[in-house]
Amino acid sequence: MDKVTAKQLPIYETCCQARSVCKPRVPGPGPLEPYVKTAREECENVLNPILGDYPKRFQEEVQHSLKFVNESIDYLRDEKNQAARAAYITSIGFLSFLIGRRGLIRRTTFGLVGAGAAAALCNPPMAKDYAEVSYALAKKKLVELYDQYGGTKYEDIKNLFSEKTTDSSK
Structure with missing residues (x-):
């Protein structure tokens, strides 16, 4: 019986031939496609008179809102508007303080983060x-604080590592 190498096995030849010859199969329309198309067209016919220009108007309102926000940010970043800037930072800080319910630490943290975010918006x-x-x-x-309440001092850590290096060199 002769020895057969891996390249001589028929599975590799058919696999490579199949890849070069094979074309991707594009599926045809399914049996439900005409019904789905008809249902979609009927829904559009029913909803278009009801909705009308709402999607277009919604897009216009979004663009208007974005324009307003950008103008507000420009107004707050202007150097002449110090009073408006202070009022904005204070009000956002206060609202954040109110949102952070439960404990005093949580409220204070929320207030500081809110005021910091408002200040960052005003003057990045x-x-x-x-x-x-x-x-x-x-x-x-x-x-x-860590050192004050019995934590390891930086010098102790430095000495600890230097002792290990001297011990291992012996």
Whole structure:
């Protein structure tokens, strides 16, 4: 009996031939397609007089609302409108405080986040600077708080790792 290699097996030849010869089969219309088409056309005939221009009017209202929002943002970002900016930030902060029900910490957090988001909307470059400073300050204070209540000091961690490296070198 002769040895047969994998390439000589007929399954590989038919597979490759089938890929090159085979064309994708496009399914024809199903048996329900004419009924679905008729139902869709009837629904359009019934709904068009009822709805009329509502989809078009809805799109116009959305565009009008977007234009109003963009104009409001431009108004708040204008340097001359400090009073409007302060009122906007204060009102958003207060509404966020009211939304954050239950505990005082949750309410305060919601209020701070809301006021911060409103301030970021009014003046994005300054908000970025304040966010960087706030992040650095919060990080520093959290480390100090952790150290104050018995946490591991940075020097202890540094010494701990340096001792292990000296012990392993012996």
